[in-house]
Amino acid sequence: MARADVDRVMGFKAEADFGGAGRDEWSYAPAVGVGPLRFGMTVEEVVEATETLGRTEVSDGARDHAIFSPTWKVAVHRHGAAHPAPAVTAYVSQAVGLFCVAADAVRGPQVAYDGIPLVGRDLSELESDLIAYAEATDVPFQYLPEGHAGPDDPGIVMRGQPVGPVLRSRPLFMVPRDGAYTEWDSMPSEEHRPDGDTHTPASGCLQ
Numbered sequence: 001m002a003r004a005d006v007d008r009v010m011g012f013k014a015e016a017d018f019g020g021a022g023r024d025e026w027s028y029a030p031a032v033g034v035g036p037l038r039f040g041m042t043v044e045e046v047v048e049a050t051e052t053l054g055r056t057e058v059s060d061g062a063r064d065h066a067i068f069s070p071t072w073k074v075a076v077h078r079h080g081a082a083h084p085a086p087a088v089t090a091y092v093s094q095a096v097g098l099f100c101v102a103a104d105a106v107r108g109p110q111v112a113y114d115g116i117p118l119v120g121r122d123l124s125e126l127e128s129d130l131i132a133y134a135e136a137t138d139v140p141f142q143y144l145p146e147g148h149a150g151p152d153d154p155g156i157v158m159r160g161q162p163v164g165p166v167l168r169s170r171p172l173f174m175v176p177r178d179g180a181y182t183e184w185d186s187m188p189s190e191e192h193r194p195d196g197d198t199h200t201p202a203s204g205c206l207q
Contacts, residue, residue: 088102158170
């Protein structure tokens, strides 16, 4: 089915309808990277690659699992943003380099999967779009262990982030890190809290 026909059948909303207006748009390539970031990058390379988006803060990642090598967390804050939450959080392993990039539901760049925007979506609406996409294209989608729907791509782990009263999508773009079989097993502990409880609830406005 042609792309235009798929869009007509599914009735995709414009990105502006759910806060996509004004966001940067990043591309995603499975097992390669997202936006200017490439899996395997060092901390220094991540900082350099994201300097146009904003300022960076580098800190030690949580060390909850002894099988993993030390990890650094690179928080990227938009230039001029007043809110403390980063737009993008990158996780860099000492053993394999960059292995996880999290896009904030409110401030993060928009990333689409075959035309389906993934960042900042009401999770129930995103699920509806994925179901319609699967019916229109005969391409499956997946449910993650916590019940969130996501594209049929092991490199995209969908998380939920509270934004006011709504749980919105906070996708993680990943490759497995040292000693792990899957991306889910590789998830940084900072991102593994129920419903993505890594930030205080935010207003729905881009900053």
